[in-house]
Amino acid sequence: MTLRRFAGLLLLAVVAAACGARESSEAGGASGGGSSKPRVALVLKTLNSPFFIDMERGAKEAAQRLGMDLTVQAAEREVDVDKQMQIIENLIQTGIKVLVVTPSGSKEIAPAIAKANAAGIRVIVVDTRVDPKSAAESGAKVETYVGSDNYEGGRIAGKYLVEATSGKATVAVLEGIPGHETGDQRLRGFKDAVKDAKGIRIVASQTANWERDQGFTVFQNMLEAHPEIDAVFSCNDMMALGAVEAIAARGKTGKIRVVGYDAVEDARKAIRDGAILASVAQFPSEMGRVAIESADKLLKGQPVPAEQLVRIDLVTKDQPSGAAAPAAGGGGAAGAPPASPSAASGGTR
Amino acid sequence: MLNTAAARRARELGTLVGLALLVILLSLLTPHFLSVSNLLNVMEQTSINAVIAVGMTFVILSGGIDLSVGSVLALAGVVLASALRAGATMPLSIPAGVGAGAVCGLVNGLLITRGRLPAFIATLGMMSIARGAALVFTEGRPVSGFESSFRTISTGRVLGLPAPILITAAIYVVGYLLLTRTRFGRYVYAIGGNEEATRLSGVAAGFHKTVVYVLSGVTAGLAAVLLTARLNSAQPIAGINYELDAIAATVIGGTSLSGGVGTLHGTLIGALIMGVLRNGLNLLGTSSFFQQIVIGIVIITAVLVDSMLKPAPK
Numbered sequence: 001m002t003l004r005r006f007a008g009l010l011l012l013a014v015v016a017a018a019c020g021a022r023e024s025s026e027a028g029g030a031s032g033g034g035s036s037k038p039r040v041a042l043v044l045k046t047l048n049s050p051f052f053i054d055m056e057r058g059a060k061e062a063a064q065r066l067g068m069d070l071t072v073q074a075a076e077r078e079v080d081v082d083k084q085m086q087i088i089e090n091l092i093q094t095g096i097k098v099l100v101v102t103p104s105g106s107k108e109i110a111p112a113i114a115k116a117n118a119a120g121i122r123v124i125v126v127d128t129r130v131d132p133k134s135a136a137e138s139g140a141k142v143e144t145y146v147g148s149d150n151y152e153g154g155r156i157a158g159k160y161l162v163e164a165t166s167g168k169a170t171v172a173v174l175e176g177i178p179g180h181e182t183g184d185q186r187l188r189g190f191k192d193a194v195k196d197a198k199g200i201r202i203v204a205s206q207t208a209n210w211e212r213d214q215g216f217t218v219f220q221n222m223l224e225a226h227p228e229i230d231a232v233f234s235c236n237d238m239m240a241l242g243a244v245e246a247i248a249a250r251g252k253t254g255k256i257r258v259v260g261y262d263a264v265e266d267a268r269k270a271i272r273d274g275a276i277l278a279s280v281a282q283f284p285s286e287m288g289r290v291a292i293e294s295a296d297k298l299l300k301g302q303p304v305p306a307e308q309l310v311r312i313d314l315v316t317k318d319q320p321s322g323a324a325a326p327a328a329g330g331g332g333a334a335g336a337p338p339a340s341p342s343a344a345s346g347g348t349r
Numbered sequence: 350m351l352n353t354a355a356a357r358r359a360r361e362l363g364t365l366v367g368l369a370l371l372v373i374l375l376s377l378l379t380p381h382f383l384s385v386s387n388l389l390n391v392m393e394q395t396s397i398n399a400v401i402a403v404g405m406t407f408v409i410l411s412g413g414i415d416l417s418v419g420s421v422l423a424l425a426g427v428v429l430a431s432a433l434r435a436g437a438t439m440p441l442s443i444p445a446g447v448g449a450g451a452v453c454g455l456v457n458g459l460l461i462t463r464g465r466l467p468a469f470i471a472t473l474g475m476m477s478i479a480r481g482a483a484l485v486f487t488e489g490r491p492v493s494g495f496e497s498s499f500r501t502i503s504t505g506r507v508l509g510l511p512a513p514i515l516i517t518a519a520i521y522v523v524g525y526l527l528l529t530r531t532r533f534g535r536y537v538y539a540i541g542g543n544e545e546a547t548r549l550s551g552v553a554a555g556f557h558k559t560v561v562y563v564l565s566g567v568t569a570g571l572a573a574v575l576l577t578a579r580l581n582s583a584q585p586i587a588g589i590n591y592e593l594d595a596i597a598a599t600v601i602g603g604t605s606l607s608g609g610v611g612t613l614h615g616t617l618i619g620a621l622i623m624g625v626l627r628n629g630l631n632l633l634g635t636s637s638f639f640q641q642i643v644i645g646i647v648i649i650t651a652v653l654v655d656s657m658l659k660p661a662p663k
């Protein structure tokens with residue numbers, strides 16, 4: 001009996017050892033500590049979304065080019081703020097010099113950043129800003145924010161919807177997680193853009209928590225309550241793609257105009273097929289690149305601007321690669337100049 | 350054939366040996382693991398799951414299950430945070446949050462004992478109700494902006510030890526005394542071992558079972574205090590899947606899901622094994638996808654060892 005008990009425990013140990021060894025060799029000795037390269041960590045919200053996988057790719061390419069030792073980690077679930085904090089605490093133990101993080105919660109991230117600061121680690125945030133009040137309460141200091149202007153993106157989407165519907169539409173909105181800065185900004189931009197168009201009526205506005213399956217059910221319920229809905233703005237593409245399924249299930253494909261956000265691969269395909277009208281493109285791989293380049297500058301003692309906005313574009317069937325709007329690097333709250341859908345295309349990607 | 354007492358002792362020792370092996374292994378694999386700051390870090394991270402698992406251990410020992418603790422934690426957290434933000438003092442707000450947890454637990458207990466619902470169903474319903482209540486109460490938004498003294502629950506240190514570790518230790522001491530030194534504790538084991546026999550011997554089994562679920566609500570509420578202080582914010586979507594972590598810690602710690610067998614110190618070791626494993630895999634740079642596989646293997650291994658140790662049915 002005792003023999004079998006120890007066999008069981010040994011199995012546990014061997015499994016842990018095997019995966020540990022395998023992973024650390026894959027990471028190129030990222031955790032070895034023997035490397036003289038500066039160590040930088042990228043903590044993403046999650047790794048099961050194309051947006052963050054793109055960001056990781058851009059960051060890894062830049063890190064390789066700059067000779068940086070980059071560790072990438074993420075929680076299993078996008079909204080798991082405590083797990084993200086645990087990952088950051090654990091990374092602090094490994095002696096990283098710069099932490100690049102996409103906050104899972106704009107308020108909840110502040111104590112984790114303060115802990116990194118206390119360990120002498122400089123922090124860059126990407127995609128989601130840190131709530132200034134929470135940052136002040138915890139004493140968290142951020143060197144730079146890299147992301148796109150979500151308010152402006154929401155406005156672009158709103159303006160496009162007004163144009164595409166000639167200013168007459170009954171609109172449903174799929175919101176992101178409430179209280180989450182990214183979604184709130186997009187929503188505000190969208191609402192500001194459509195508020196002057198008298199013919200645009202927003203009849204339903206609910207969260208589907210960024211998720212595809214919830215986008216399906218929430219929009220299905222909206223259609224049940226308001227069969228007259230003929231346009232949708234979704235604060236991200238995953239929810240928009242869910243809505244597209246719900247529209248198809250009702251046999252209304254093509255009759256309801258959908259505008260999404262993020263221009264992920266599936267959404268681009270849906271745009272080509274005509275199921276989605278347009279999507280605001282962000283450039284996550286560029287965010288990853290800019291963040292890592294900023295980390296490099298910080299390590300070399302060079303200054304970085306407090307805010308670095310990455311370009312945004314509107315992807316439509318006519319402009320599958322989007323109409324390029326130049327990035328407004330280091331701009332203020334005003335952000336990037338509005339990208340009009342008719343602006344000249346400038347070879348994105 | 351081992352007799353039950355010896356088997357149980359062997360199992361307890363086995364969990365401890367498992368934790369020790371894990372610690373040794375990680376010390377060899379990464380230079381960052383075995384440092385005072387990292388070990389304190391692990392214990393601090395483990396505290397929330399460990400506290401929830403105290404109540405879960407009582408529940409599982411009594412032959413039940415509580416699936417609602419993650420949602421109850423969220424509800425208790427937003428009640429606590431809203432009270433704080435409304436200007437209530439800590440001695441008022443903390444009991445309000447923990448009390449919200451206790452009320453959820455009481456409802457669970459009454460549904461199970463008076464309503465004769467299976468624990469799985471009653472707490473599954475409560476899981477949804479408490480989550481919904483937390484979302485309705487906050488309109489889905491996180492609640493933040495408290496007086497700075499509240500954060501000392503998370504950032505404070507006594508004799509160099511982080512406050513969350515000390516609070517967790519205190520909760521375990523109380524739980525341990527309750528389970529091993531009181532009549533209530535003995536009844537919990539008895540109910541889990543054979544509820545009908547316990548009832549027939551004149552014990553108010555229904556009452557004690559209800560108390561067990563209240564206790565689980567209270568520990569979920571206490572965990573909410575720790576989590577809210579840690580994040581300086583309470584989220585209505587906090588604690589999703591925490592019930593599964595607490596069940597895992599309890600089961601890894603040697604408590605039998607069929608009730609009547611198990612210890613609280615086993616649960617603490619179980620929670621530490623999970624915390625150490627997650628910490629180590631982070632330090633090694635293992636992807637989160639892979640971590641889930643490892644945690645799953647550990648849970649299954651622990652229960653496999655249990656069933657191997659059990660005397661074969663006659």
